Amino acid sequence: MGEYVRRLMAEVTAKNTNEPEFLQAVREAAGSLELCLERHPEYREARVLERFVEPERVVTFRVSWVDDRGEVRVNRGYRVEMSSAIGPYKGGLRFHPTVYVGMLKFLAFEQVFKNALTTLPLGAGKGGADFDPKGKSEQEVMRFCQAFMTELYRHLGAHTDVPAGDIGVGGREIGYLFGQYKRITNEFTGSITGKGLEWGGSLIRPEATGYGAVYFAQEMLATRADALEGKTCLVSGAGNVAQYTVEKLLHLGAKPVTLSDSGGFIYDPDGIDEEKLAWVMDLKNVRRGRIMAYPERFPNATFTPAQPSDDHNALWEVSADCAFPSATQNEINGKDAANLISNGVFLVSEGANMPTVPEGIDQFVTAGVLYGPGKAANAGGVAVSGLEMSQNAMRLSWTREGVDQRLQEIMRRIHEQCRDTAEEFGEAGNYSHGANIAGFRKVADAMLAQGVI
Secondary structure, three states: OOHHHHHHHHHHHHHOOOOHHHHHHHHHHHHHHHHHHHHOHHHHHOOHHHHHOOOOEEEEEEEEEEOOOOOEEEEEEEEEEEEOOOOOEEEEEEEOOOOOHHHHHHHHHHHHHHHHHOOOOOOEEEEEEOOOOOOOOHHHHHHHHHHHHHHHHHHOEOOOEEEEOEOOEOHHHHHHHHHHHHHHHOOOOOOOOOOOHHHOOOOOOOOHHHHHHHHHHHHHHHOOOOOOOOOEEEEOOOOHHHHHHHHHHHHOOOEEOEEEEOOEEEEOOOOOOHHHHHHHHHHHHHOOOOHHHHHHHOOOOEEEEOOOOOOOOHHHHOOOOEEEOOOOOOOEOHHHHHHHHHOOOOEEEOOOOOOEOHHHHHHHHHHOOEEEOHHHHOOHHHHHHHHHHHHHHHOOOOOHHHHHHHHHHHHHHHHHHHHHHHHHOOOOOOHHHHHHHHHHHHHHHHHHHHOOO
């Protein structure tokens, strides 16, 4: 790390002391961007990176609502509007007890690169609340969403800030949020994405992140004249991203063998086929059950409980060819990365945001693993959100095939940008460096053109 980046990290650390996820994301990106800053002193002179790491706006607000017992509950809501250099703020809302401003700054920072890589005119933001939808009734979820949007709506708009879903914010929550936005503003606009098909949503949007991660993996394998057909694949998570990652892997002839949730993971040596995936979707999306029930229905599978005190995740010890971490940040540590490599994994395509710690990324790159960082590999979700915005603006709905074709093309372009930029800066095959530099340059050039704002 050079003197410029060391000084920058010291300043960022002093300002954001209790935000480890954000600091990790900035440090990882800055290590790549040093290569770019050496060639482009104009970025240093204009303090572009110093501005890049500082959100344009952070909104914090109280969310008061009433539960089913008639008791007043209070949560904290946030919206981090990170960058509007190339378009309106765009990024999801997360409802989870762990949500705090540092977590959202990390996600919004990653979103800047991701949205720039899509080639669509999208800025970046992230928001949410420390509210847990689990265990809440439908009426409680509705009342919370309405209270949340009553505070947030004044910052949103089709040309200003367009949120979407994330962890804890699925189709149900998006419906309640959009309904309240429409009630308050008296407008039916594309101010939120992830909407239902009957009221402005896009086909392929639920599938987009998982499908995109698989499409990105397909592009990486093609550089070695290889394909996903016949490959054994590890998938973490059991939510939206993991489910549709498994679905697309099956479409392409691969064999997914794992899924997980906070309680542990299942390993099915026979493979998770379409029938089993349909059962999982019903379990998680309709019955809202736990993945530990899987072996009761499919006895050849095993369930391994999560051990919070462990220094590694046993899921990543299963022998396989490819891995698709699709659960949450930092789910692959240094030991997990070493286990993946030693057990034969030669491709990692991230469906989650920053699921691998820096030590793990270094191990993947050193070992020659095809490593697709989340800011590139999981950009399919926001890409189709952008396509939903386009359909809303034109008052049109595209076919499933049309949206999927556009998604595949976007993931192909993202892959090309990462590959070509890495080669341009003497880091051939390093998709992490390529994604960071390509995303940064697009936003940085727009910042220079628009002046000091």
